[in-house]
Amino acid sequence: xxxxxxxxxxxxxxxxxxxxxxxxxxxxxxxxxxxxxxxxxxxxxxxxxxxxxxxxxxxxxxxxxxxxxxxxxxxxxxxxxxxxxxxxxxxxxxxxxxxxxxxxxxxxxxxxxxxxxxxxxxxxxxxxxxxxxxxxxxxxxxxxxxxxxxxxxxxx
Amino acid sequence: xxxxxxxxxxxxxxxxxxxxxxxxxxxxxxxxxxxxxxxxxxxxxxxxxxxxxxxxxxxxxxxxxxxxxxxxxxxxxxxxxxxxxxxxxxxxxxxxxxxxxxxxxxxxxxxxxxxxxxxxxxxxxxxxxxx
Numbered sequence: 283x284x285x286x287x288x289x290x291x292x293x294x295x296x297x298x299x300x301x302x303x304x305x306x307x308x309x310x311x312x313x314x315x316x317x318x319x320x321x322x323x324x325x326x327x328x329x330x331x332x333x334x335x336x337x338x339x340x341x342x343x344x345x346x347x348x349x350x351x352x353x354x355x356x357x358x359x360x361x362x363x364x365x366x367x368x369x370x371x372x373x374x375x376x377x378x379x380x381x382x383x384x385x386x387x388x389x390x391x392x393x394x395x396x397x398x399x400x401x402x403x404x405x406x407x408x409x410x411x412x413x414x415x416x417x418x419x420x421x422x423x424x425x426x427x428x429x430x431x432x433x434x435x436x437x438x
Numbered sequence: 439x440x441x442x443x444x445x446x447x448x449x450x451x452x453x454x455x456x457x458x459x460x461x462x463x464x465x466x467x468x469x470x471x472x473x474x475x476x477x478x479x480x481x482x483x484x485x486x487x488x489x490x491x492x493x494x495x496x497x498x499x500x501x502x503x504x505x506x507x508x509x510x511x512x513x514x515x516x517x518x519x520x521x522x523x524x525x526x527x528x529x530x531x532x533x534x535x536x537x538x539x540x541x542x543x544x545x546x547x548x549x550x551x552x553x554x555x556x557x558x559x560x561x562x563x564x565x566x567x568x569x
Binding site for chain 2 (some may be wrong): 305308312326327330333397400402406409410412
């Protein structure tokens, strides 16, 4: 049994792990998700979609979740936020739940932006939310658990 | 990388990081080829941001070879966009060369392809700069 398998909780197809809301935490979470996804032999596109969503969701937490954070990644809150990720697999879908104790942020109703203006007018922002909505099959938000809870689902 | 016929190349700089590498080569037709290898995730984007800024300040016709990039996050997109804006502001341009399918999906989903052209080979990139 490897380190990832030990994260099983209550159900053989559920994995849960806590991370800190830092840049290193984002990378650790992405690696953990990748290990599970490849270990379960998910299709390559699903592995990539999970990577996109965990990366963008946690980047939002790190950039905007802290009470004193300005959104600059060099100005992350101290102490860092708590993040917990749960991955569950079913017969036809995979769900990933990301909880954090940061400021309330409704990723479902937050503005998402696709670049559709001339280059000199482009302000990169909201692209992460756009990516999450396109790479996940569904997305839901509620204030529960640690504070914010986002559930993204993917069809197998 | 093997040198392409017709091009002489001079290695200008190589930056190595844990998750990403950037090889910068000036070609004798005035084009700068930037081969990026690895993940342009949060860590990767932060690692190469200053290097891309320097490239945008110093070069004019820049090809970003994405064929060895396995992941692209929104922060990596920001790095590409900001560099392209700097280039465009002084009459330069940037094209993206041969991204992997998943990375290309990120580029098209976010609309990057509407402001930075995506090409399949260096000849197509050269043709764009010649316009």
